[in-house]
Amino acid sequence: MEKPTEDRDLTGQDLLNLGYSREFSRRVLTLLEQERRLDEYLRRAERLHCIPVTRVSEGYPKRLRYRLGEDSPGTLWAMGDLRILERPAIALVGSRELKAENRAFAQAVGRMAAERGLALVSGNARGADRAAQDACLEAGGTVISIVADELCRQTPRENVLFLSLEDYDTPFSAQRALNRNHSIHALGNTVFVAQSDLQKGGTWDGTTKNLRFGWSKVVCFRDGSESMARLTDMGAEMIDIDDLKDFDL
Numbered sequence: 001m002e003k004p005t006e007d008r009d010l011t012g013q014d015l016l017n018l019g020y021s022r023e024f025s026r027r028v029l030t031l032l033e034q035e036r037r038l039d040e041y042l043r044r045a046e047r048l049h050c051i052p053v054t055r056v057s058e059g060y061p062k063r064l065r066y067r068l069g070e071d072s073p074g075t076l077w078a079m080g081d082l083r084i085l086e087r088p089a090i091a092l093v094g095s096r097e098l099k100a101e102n103r104a105f106a107q108a109v110g111r112m113a114a115e116r117g118l119a120l121v122s123g124n125a126r127g128a129d130r131a132a133q134d135a136c137l138e139a140g141g142t143v144i145s146i147v148a149d150e151l152c153r154q155t156p157r158e159n160v161l162f163l164s165l166e167d168y169d170t171p172f173s174a175q176r177a178l179n180r181n182h183s184i185h186a187l188g189n190t191v192f193v194a195q196s197d198l199q200k201g202g203t204w205d206g207t208t209k210n211l212r213f214g215w216s217k218v219v220c221f222r223d224g225s226e227s228m229a230r231l232t233d234m235g236a237e238m239i240d241i242d243d244l245k246d247f248d249l
Contacts, residue, residue, distance in 0.1 A: 048152040050168040051078045067186040067215045077151050077168040080161035084142050091121040091188025093203050094128025095195040102195040105221040105241050107135035109192045114141025121187045128194040148177040181206030190217045198227035211235045
């Protein structure tokens, strides 16, 4: 019988020749193929500077495990400095199409995070997310950006930790965007809502679930909208932009 060598993969016939059944041989080869694919997946991730952080890893955020429990992501994929996860953090959520005053609020929250030495958690979407992230970075702060598209396509940036849930190479989908909102809310000790549609959209969905399950404190910008009034009725706090200066976190 020809023995497998380092340059030849184990075959089903090898196992049959050793006396194993066809069913057992098939299961062994399936497991070996899965291991090979996983090894290739991890090697490609390393080349792309994507780092896995599993729920049992030492660096996995305790806030996610504690607040989301069994619903916390099994794996976070990271690009950037993982030490940023150790910082106390606030989060900013909001609509993609922003009014001028709501954009100013998002930017003020970003600057406040930088000034107080807090990481800013957001979602890297256009509109409120990027307004807050850019303001935070311009003020010398740090950002945790949970993306809903391919992590591997992000460009590494100083003071930014990009995160993706479950994998690093899956393209954008509406469901991914909705799912990552839970982690944005759970990572921030306080979540600021810059703008929200009423009873629709990711901002509304994530914020109402946070208010229902109590993942973190929710603070809404007083913009006179019915959506913010409804969120306040559910338990959120309402503030003006000037209130941020002395806001007790």
